[in-house]
Amino acid sequence: MSDHAFATRAIHAGQAPDPVTGAIIPPIYQSSTHVQDSVGGLRAGYEYNRAGNPTRSSLETQIAALEGGAGALSFASGLAAEDALLRGILKPGDHVLLGNDVYGGTYRLLTKVLAPWGIETTTVELSDADVLRAAIRPETKIVWLETPSNPLLKIVDIALITEIAHAAGAVVVVDNTFASPALQQPLALGADLVVHSTTKYLGGHSDVLGGAVVFADDRFFDQIKFQQFAVGAVSAPLDAWLTTRGIKTLALRMRQHSENAQAIAEWASARPEFAQVFFPGLPSHPGHEIAAKQMSGFGGMLSFGLAAGADAARAFVESTSLFQLAESLGGVESLIGYPPDMTHASVRGTELAVPENIVRLSVGIEDVSDLIADLEQGLDRIAG
Numbered sequence: 001m002s003d004h005a006f007a008t009r010a011i012h013a014g015q016a017p018d019p020v021t022g023a024i025i026p027p028i029y030q031s032s033t034h035v036q037d038s039v040g041g042l043r044a045g046y047e048y049n050r051a052g053n054p055t056r057s058s059l060e061t062q063i064a065a066l067e068g069g070a071g072a073l074s075f076a077s078g079l080a081a082e083d084a085l086l087r088g089i090l091k092p093g094d095h096v097l098l099g100n101d102v103y104g105g106t107y108r109l110l111t112k113v114l115a116p117w118g119i120e121t122t123t124v125e126l127s128d129a130d131v132l133r134a135a136i137r138p139e140t141k142i143v144w145l146e147t148p149s150n151p152l153l154k155i156v157d158i159a160l161i162t163e164i165a166h167a168a169g170a171v172v173v174v175d176n177t178f179a180s181p182a183l184q185q186p187l188a189l190g191a192d193l194v195v196h197s198t199t200k201y202l203g204g205h206s207d208v209l210g211g212a213v214v215f216a217d218d219r220f221f222d223q224i225k226f227q228q229f230a231v232g233a234v235s236a237p238l239d240a241w242l243t244t245r246g247i248k249t250l251a252l253r254m255r256q257h258s259e260n261a262q263a264i265a266e267w268a269s270a271r272p273e274f275a276q277v278f279f280p281g282l283p284s285h286p287g288h289e290i291a292a293k294q295m296s297g298f299g300g301m302l303s304f305g306l307a308a309g310a311d312a313a314r315a316f317v318e319s320t321s322l323f324q325l326a327e328s329l330g331g332v333e334s335l336i337g338y339p340p341d342m343t344h345a346s347v348r349g350t351e352l353a354v355p356e357n358i359v360r361l362s363v364g365i366e367d368v369s370d371l372i373a374d375l376e377q378g379l380d381r382i383a384g
């Protein structure tokens with residue numbers, strides 16, 4: 001599969017027809033256990049669902065092929081994947097350097113769940129390489145970044161950060177949820193591990209929760225697989241199957257998400273109601289050049305700051321109708337959110353707090369003229 005193009009791998013990797021019946025779509029193996037021919041005589045290596053399930057394996061093969069990884073593991077949620085990764089690699093006394101604009105739940109996991117077990121986390125501005133060089137310490141085990149980041153769409157130079165982190169002996173983890181492997185492949189740029197909330201673009205239809213860890217090589221696989229087996233936050237067979245189905249259209253969807261978001265970012269830039277538009281596809285974005293170098297499209301996420309402040313931002317997210325007010329992102333339908341009270345409520349008052357006038361869009365794949373008309377009527381409503 002590795003010599004095929006991305007869109008082909010998305011449809012065929014791990015998705016061979018059922019060898020017994022010829023069913024074109026691999027079945028959902030909705031089974032908690034597997035018959036053994038003798039004690040320990042496993043068929044195809046499957047024993048018990050927490051250890052392994054054929055539907056989960058087919059998803060893991062598909063995701064590894066998309067990221068160009070040596071392997072992947074799939075979990076019940078993005079945060080379950082992050083937790084298994086962190087506990088699989090870190091031990092008490094280790095230090096993590098975390099980009100300073102990341103999903104609030106990642107910060108919460110590190111500072112509220114893992115800190116009491118002896119893991120120290122420092123947040124850092126990763127778009128400035130000198131800041132990273134100064135912040136890295138002998139006990140820094142992981143440098144964790146998101147690019148584009150949530151919710152301010154900051155861009156980090158993955159190859160540069162990896163070079164600096166590796167020189168200091170640290171491992172680089174990239175949360176590739178916002179870009180998806182259709183637009184950005186961090187392992188090819190030197191990162192060691194990729195994490196995903198597959199709930200988002202990989203699943204693509206807002207109907208399933210899931211997460212994944214993807215491995216550049218086999219260095220950390222056994223440790224993280226052990227966490228998955230010992231703790232059990234695995235993806236259920238139906239969830240894994242829904243995700244494999246979503247992934248098959250990823251290449252097409254990401255093209256349309258990117259095209260629609262670009263049009264909305266350009267429209268928003270010309271509107272006086274928005275003081276800032278955060279979208280890496282705009283030449284005015286400080287990370288535009290790096291994004292153009294390391295991404296093949298700019299994605300479907302964008303944020304803007306309302307010139308009239310926090311109350312206007314709150315009113316605006318309640319004034320649209322096609323853009324539904326909801327948490328999450330990456331589905332075919334457009335969503336609007338107010339990060340300070342929603343996705344980033346857990347970081348209010350911390351060093352990761354986001355501006356109070358921010359609105360975040362997950363731009364779907366509806367007709368873009370309908371989406372812009374919806375935003376325009378929203379602006380009219382809050383003005384009137």
Ligand SMILES: Cc1ncc(COP(=O)(O)O)c(C=O)c1O
Binds near residue numbers: 146175178196328
């Ligand atoms: C960038 C990013 N990473 C990780 C997560 C966590 O994923 P999940 O909600 O599937 O646990 C999210 C969720 O919003 C996210 O936006």
